[in-house]
Amino acid sequence: MTTRSRAEGSPGKHKLTRKGAQTRERIVVAAAELMFERGVAGTTVEDVRQAAGVSTSQIYHYFSDKDALIRAVIAFQSDTIVGGQEPMFAQLDTIDGFRTWRDFLVDHQRKLGCRGGCPIGSLGSELAEINDVARADVAAALLRWESGVRLGLRAMAAKGRLNPSADPEKLATTTLAALQGALLLTQMQRDSTPLEVALDT
Amino acid sequence: MTTRSRAEGSPGKHKLTRKGAQTRERIVVAAAELMFERGVAGTTVEDVRQAAGVSTSQIYHYFSDKDALIRAVIAFQSDTIVGGQEPMFAQLDTIDGFRTWRDFLVDHQRKLGCRGGCPIGSLGSELAEINDVARADVAAALLRWESGVRLGLRAMAAKGRLNPSADPEKLATTTLAALQGALLLTQMQRDSTPLEVALDT
DNA sequence: CTACTTTTGGAATGTCAACTCCAAAACTTG
DNA sequence: CAAGTTTTGGAGTTGACATTCCAAAAGTAG
Numbered sequence: 001m002t003t004r005s006r007a008e009g010s011p012g013k014h015k016l017t018r019k020g021a022q023t024r025e026r027i028v029v030a031a032a033e034l035m036f037e038r039g040v041a042g043t044t045v046e047d048v049r050q051a052a053g054v055s056t057s058q059i060y061h062y063f064s065d066k067d068a069l070i071r072a073v074i075a076f077q078s079d080t081i082v083g084g085q086e087p088m089f090a091q092l093d094t095i096d097g098f099r100t101w102r103d104f105l106v107d108h109q110r111k112l113g114c115r116g117g118c119p120i121g122s123l124g125s126e127l128a129e130i131n132d133v134a135r136a137d138v139a140a141a142l143l144r145w146e147s148g149v150r151l152g153l154r155a156m157a158a159k160g161r162l163n164p165s166a167d168p169e170k171l172a173t174t175t176l177a178a179l180q181g182a183l184l185l186t187q188m189q190r191d192s193t194p195l196e197v198a199l200d201t
Numbered sequence: 202m203t204t205r206s207r208a209e210g211s212p213g214k215h216k217l218t219r220k221g222a223q224t225r226e227r228i229v230v231a232a233a234e235l236m237f238e239r240g241v242a243g244t245t246v247e248d249v250r251q252a253a254g255v256s257t258s259q260i261y262h263y264f265s266d267k268d269a270l271i272r273a274v275i276a277f278q279s280d281t282i283v284g285g286q287e288p289m290f291a292q293l294d295t296i297d298g299f300r301t302w303r304d305f306l307v308d309h310q311r312k313l314g315c316r317g318g319c320p321i322g323s324l325g326s327e328l329a330e331i332n333d334v335a336r337a338d339v340a341a342a343l344l345r346w347e348s349g350v351r352l353g354l355r356a357m358a359a360k361g362r363l364n365p366s367a368d369p370e371k372l373a374t375t376t377l378a379a380l381q382g383a384l385l386l387t388q389m390q391r392d393s394t395p396l397e398v399a400l401d402t
Numbered sequence: 403c404t405a406c407t408t409t410t411g412g413a414a415t416g417t418c419a420a421c422t423c424c425a426a427a428a429c430t431t432g
Numbered sequence: 433c434a435a436g437t438t439t440t441g442g443a444g445t446t447g448a449c450a451t452t453c454c455a456a457a458a459g460t461a462g
Binding site: 216220255256258259262 | 407408409410411412413
């Protein structure tokens with residue numbers, strides 16, 4: 001599931017010229033950033049409009065309503081976050097590869113001042129009980145993430161570098177859960193210790 | 202930190218009669234339930250008013266504004282959720298005690314149809330970047346939760362029932378992280394498997 | 403019973419934010 | 433260039449929601 005070919009909730013079946021696609025992208029990126037920083041409910045369409053430097057009608061030209069924009073943001077974050085980590089998943093079969101991944105995550109949180117938590121998890125948490133389509137989108141993104149971890153762990157198990165009593169499938173689920181939870185704790189406490197501890201364990 | 206003696210954000214220093222305290226409680230309980238089901242942003246003061254069966258002025262008599270009500274809800278959930286588990290934490294020193302706790306959590310999620318996630322974690326995730334006071338309140342609640350787990354694990358370690366290479370302090374952090382993350386996954390996927398897997402691991 | 407405080411009712415206000423609409427520019431294509 | 437399509441501007445509409453206000457009822461204490 002790569003970037004949703006577009007058109008999820010775009011009004012009509014308009015064709016997008018290059019310029020149009022760029023504008024659309026600019027809107028999504030601005031929205032993603034704002035929603036990450038202030039949450040979905042804390043981000044108004046007017047905020048996005050300003051940040052992206054577009055007019056109201058442009059937003060509603062590319063997205064049928066705020067919900068459609070939200071879905072585009074979820075797809076974008078899914079590609080950016082999970083996609084951005086996929087190269088590291090491929091190296092996850094060694095302890096060293098695992099450490100690289102861990103350091104990357106910790107570093108990233110530090111740079112953000114431990115704000116925002118997980119861009120995908122936060123969106124999901126805020127939307128799950130309000131917008132079922134969005135919830136399903138987030139669930140899919142998380143499963144994709146889990147798959148990445150699972151592949152790495154399977155490779156590690158194949159090389160016998162994993163405690164044989166541990167099932168890589170279950171371990172992948174647990175790892176993702178611990179990661180998500182640790183990001184939450186880190187966000188609440190504004191301190192990266194929980195993330196470090198959880199990933200080391 | 203037991204129930205905040207009250208008056209966090211109540212207007213003035215009114216004295217509460219028994220009747221007043223009951224009304225206030227009714228409002229908090231109704232708000233907690235709605236905010237759990239639909240999120241903070243998805244819950245209007247009018248919703249709370251109706252659910253609690255009170256008038257607008259009653260709400261604003263007991264709470265200076267919606268934020269004050271939110272803080273009361275956080276305190277309430279902290280006492281209800283964490284407080285409600287504290288008896289189990291005391292028994293956490295045996296494998297059996299741990300299993301009881303695990304089953305309780307899984308059962309609880311199943312009963313809820315895997316909706317809502319963690320009442321405390323969800324609130325935190327939604328509020329962290331918008332309301333710093335609320336964020337700190339949630340952080341405190343989570344630390345209290347972690348303390349409970351830590352005490353149990355320490356007792357378990359003292360009895361030698363724990364892998365000696367594992368540090369109970371770090372294990373407590375990790376356990377809470379895994380629990381929070383697993384609740385999120387469970388909520389997103391509407392399936393209790395992640396919770397079961399994570400707690401078993 | 404009187405004076406005072408707390409509790410309750412519910413209409414009214416004001417702000418803010420999502421969304422609509424009517425053109426006009428800028429492209430594209432034949 | 434001409435006709436059709438996509439993109440852009442921005443003012444205007446509508447509804448929702450937090451909060452305020454003015455009393456009135458109920459309860460408490462002396």
